[in-house]
Amino acid sequence: MSVVAGRMTRMTTPAAVIMDSAAYAQAVEDAVKASAAYYAGGTSALDDDAYDRLVRGIAAWEADHPDQVLPGSPTGKVAGGAVEGDVPHTVAMLSLDNVFSPEELTAWTASLARRIGHDVERFSVEPKLDGLAVAARYADGRLGQLITRGDGTAGEDVSHAIGTIEGLPETLAEPVTVEVRGEVLMTTAQFEHGNEVRTAHGGQPFANPRGAAAGTLRAKERAYTVPMTFFGYGLLPLPDTDTALVARLGDLAHSDLMVQAAAYGVNTTAGTAVPGTTADSVEQVLARVQEIAALRAELPFGIDGIVVKADLAADQRAAGSGSRAPRWAIAYKLPAVEKITRLLGVEWNVGRTGIIAPRAVLEPVEIDGATITYATLHNPADITRRDLRLGDHVMVHRAGDVIPRVEAPVAHLRTGDEQPIAFPEACPRCGSAIDTREQRWRCENGRNCHLVAALSYAAGRDQLDVEGLGHTRVVQLVDAGLVTDLADVFTLTREQLMGLERMGATSTDNLLAAIAAAKGRPLSRVLCALGVRGTGRSMSRRIARHFATMDHIRAADAQAMQAVEGIGTEKAPSIVAELAELAPLIDKLAAAGVNMTEPGATPPASSDRATGDHEENSEDAGGPLAGMTVVVTGAMTGPLEELSRNQVNELVERAGGRSSSSVSKKTTLVVAGDGAGSKRAKAEDLGIRLATPDEFAALVADYLD
Ligand SMILES: NC(=O)c1ccc[n+]([C@@H]2O[C@H](COP(=O)([O-])OP(=O)(O)OC[C@H]3O[C@@H](n4cnc5c(N)ncnc54)[C@H](O)[C@@H]3O)[C@@H](O)[C@H]2O)c1
Numbered sequence: 057m058s059v060v061a062g063r064m065t066r067m068t069t070p071a072a073v074i075m076d077s078a079a080y081a082q083a084v085e086d087a088v089k090a091s092a093a094y095y096a097g098g099t100s101a102l103d104d105d106a107y108d109r110l111v112r113g114i115a116a117w118e119a120d121h122p123d124q125v126l127p128g129s130p131t132g133k134v135a136g137g138a139v140e141g142d143v144p145h146t147v148a149m150l151s152l153d154n155v156f157s158p159e160e161l162t163a164w165t166a167s168l169a170r171r172i173g174h175d176v177e178r179f180s181v182e183p184k185l186d187g188l189a190v191a192a193r194y195a196d197g198r199l200g201q202l203i204t205r206g207d208g209t210a211g212e213d214v215s216h217a218i219g220t221i222e223g224l225p226e227t228l229a230e231p232v233t234v235e236v237r238g239e240v241l242m243t244t245a246q247f248e249h250g251n252e253v254r255t256a257h258g259g260q261p262f263a264n265p266r267g268a269a270a271g272t273l274r275a276k277e278r279a280y281t282v283p284m285t286f287f288g289y290g291l292l293p294l295p296d297t298d299t300a301l302v303a304r305l306g307d308l309a310h311s312d313l314m315v316q317a318a319a320y321g322v323n324t325t326a327g328t329a330v331p332g333t334t335a336d337s338v339e340q341v342l343a344r345v346q347e348i349a350a351l352r353a354e355l356p357f358g359i360d361g362i363v364v365k366a367d368l369a370a371d372q373r374a375a376g377s378g379s380r381a382p383r384w385a386i387a388y389k390l391p392a393v394e395k396i397t398r399l400l401g402v403e404w405n406v407g408r409t410g411i412i413a414p415r416a417v418l419e420p421v422e423i424d425g426a427t428i429t430y431a432t433l434h435n436p437a438d439i440t441r442r443d444l445r446l447g448d449h450v451m452v453h454r455a456g457d458v459i460p461r462v463e464a465p466v467a468h469l470r471t472g473d474e475q476p477i478a479f480p481e482a483c484p485r486c487g488s489a490i491d492t493r494e495q496r497w498r499c500e501n502g503r504n505c506h507l508v509a510a511l512s513y514a515a516g517r518d519q520l521d522v523e524g525l526g527h528t529r530v531v532q533l534v535d536a537g538l539v540t541d542l543a544d545v546f547t548l549t550r551e552q553l554m555g556l557e558r559m560g561a562t563s564t565d566n567l568l569a570a571i572a573a574a575k576g577r578p579l580s581r582v583l584c585a586l587g588v589r590g591t592g593r594s595m596s597r598r599i600a601r602h603f604a605t606m607d608h609i610r611a612a613d614a615q616a617m618q619a620v621e622g623i624g625t626e627k628a629p630s631i632v633a634e635l636a637e638l639a640p641l642i643d644k645l646a647a648a649g650v651n652m653t654e655p656g657a658t659p660p661a662s663s664d665r666a667t668g669d670h671e672e673n674s675e676d677a678g679g680p681l682a683g684m685t686v687v688v689t690g691a692m693t694g695p696l697e698e699l700s701r702n703q704v705n706e707l708v709e710r711a712g713g714r715s716s717s718s719v720s721k722k723t724t725l726v727v728a729g730d731g732a733g734s735k736r737a738k739a740e741d742l743g744i745r746l747a748t749p750d751e752f753a754a755l756v757a758d759y760l761d
């Protein structure tokens with residue numbers, strides 16, 4: 057909670073300092089150019105923070121030199137005056153004013169109360185969707201015209217996009233004549249798909265989902281279509297609307313209009329993890345702002361703030377609008393998650409499974425309070441697709457704790473001095489050949505390339521949990537040539553260990569005992585220790601529970617593998633192939649006495665194995681959590697205090713449930729300990745049953761060891 061609060065008290069971005077009228081003219085030109093690119097779906101040379109700083113600087117200079125304001129200045133205008141349109145809006149489509157802290161929001165509500173003569177009756181609080189605004193005109197229930205916001209008074213006709221936007225039906229549930237307003241955006245999945253389609257057609261990838269939506273919406277006659285998503289946040293009459301409906305819409309509160317829009321069949325935020333809600337006080341508004349901010353990183357679409365509106369029509373009318381923004385609404389801006397910085401180098405690192413992954417070395421840049429120097433570049437094909445070069449200005453994205461990623465180069469900032477990125481020709485770690493058949497390159501030496509990483513992972517707490525076999529000791533064993541693979545660990549002798557430096561009799565005996573204990577771990581842990589790509593802790597547990605023995609797992613073909621929940625057509629063949637590759641190691645482990653069965657699980661019947669439609673074992677197994685999907689979050693206390701998160705998840709599954717890390721409609725129970733933030737909030741929103749760690753411990757008492 058404190059992290060979020062800390063972030064939210066961030067003050068307004070400082071202004072760029074403008075010294076003279078020449079600098080002022082240049083700043084105006086730069087801002088208008090950036091805005092034009094931003095709204096047209098091109099790549100702006102400025103990130104949002106830089107743009108906002110520039111406009112603030114322009115505004116400050118204009119305040120001191122009111123007689124020298126240029127007509128082209130972006131201040132006080134919708135879209136900074138950089139966009140035009142020829143289809144007039146019936147009611148202006150405006151921008152929003154911003155606040156950046158709880159104090160500023162409180163001050164805004166106070167000034168609004170002064171303006172309308174009383175406290176605002178009720179607020180609506182919605183996510184500020186990061187796409188672009190459109191007006192969709194329906195005549196007798198049929199979608200006839202789609203218009204962008206433009207300069208606020210007139211927009212551009214983009215009706216050609218009708219039919220490519222999910223959530224914006226071509227026919228409403230009732231034959232009404234209305235205008236629906238809302239945001240067109242690309243979800244993360246739509247953005248990734250869109251860039252794939254676009255680059256396959258020889259186009260440049262879009263820098264981010266917002267730009268992709270803007271560019272796609274305006275593009276006519278493309279050889280391909282890329283789906284987008286619409287969320288409605290406005291509903292108003294048109295000149296032909298019948299008088300009864302005009303009167304009714306005019307009286308409805310914003311929250312009721314949203315219910316009405318949804319009833320017409322329009323997509324709204326109601327179905328998302330951050331539905332619009334109402335609040336009766338500033339405190340409630342701020343609490344909701346916190347909740348939405350905490351959920352931001354997990355959302356499948358981008359948001360850049362929270363929109364707070366006076367909910368009642370009467371309050372809105374009393375407040376009125378300025379030329380740039382309504383006075384009855386405000387945007388509570390969240391810190392930017394994207395910044396532009398320079399790509400200085402690319403490192404190629406070998407992971408524990410032999411994957412060779414490129415990592416961007418960046419000119420340090422601060423994003424949402426953290427200094428970012430590295431970002432993921434996914435794989436070589438991705439670098440080629442994006443046409444990244446050393447020295448490029450790149451857009452870097454970082455949200456929450458997710459690993460920062462490089463999105464795209466800002467190609468028009470190139471000077472000509474940029475250098476191509478060199479791809480390795482041999483494994484940078486061991487010099488072996490590289491298997492480049494898949495998008496993710498891999499050292500042909502596989503797990504043995506970075507044996508220390510593979511072994512340290514296998515010995516880790518959530519895998520085989522070999523106490524005393526930490527990184528340093530693993531290095532020692534590998535350097536001494538005592539282990540060349542994971543199985544060798546289980547045949548280490550007392551003499552071999554005693555021969556190592558700093559290994560006394562006691563630590564040797566302790567390590568041998570820990571290794572012996574590790575032999576008895578459940579199959580799920582053994583499988584996880586192998587580090588097959590795509591099988592983390594929970595997936596390993598699902599596979600182990602489903603097949604019950606290593607022999608059954610190895611006998612499974614891709615189709616049988618897909619019977620395990622969460623394994624699809626893509627993952628299944630690669631898991632089967634990797635297990636086949638690991639056959640000698642698995643045999644060696646079994647020969648060394650490592651357990652290869654999952655306690656409590658029964659293997660699928662042989663006919664099911666062939667057809668691949670066996671039900672999850674956990675469901676037939678019964679137990680107090682049978683059929684339940686459980687999410688554990690926050691600090692565990694009482695009987696669960698000593699358990700790692702992985703151990704609590706194992707407990708969930710022993711008791712018949714399925715453990716999951718994210719809360720969704722499918723979740724049946726959320727165990728929320730102290731400090732459970734966003735997941736608890738989401739559970740409350742979705743009406744999911746909550747339990748304290750103590751209540752949960754009581755529920756599964758029979759299954760606690
Ligand atoms: N990087 C650049 O070069 C560049 C250029 C221009 C603008 N910008 C960014 O854009 C911002 C200003 O943009 P703007 O004027 O388009 O938008 P705004 O921030 O003024 O907000 C208004 C817009 O919010 C959207 N919105 C999302 N959810 C909404 C909801 N629930 N209710 C109502 N509206 C909702 C609508 O599209 C609406 O038009 C700047 O602060 C800047 O960060 C960046």
Ligand SMILES: [Zn+2]
Nearest residue numbers: 483486499505
């Ligand atoms: Zn290698």
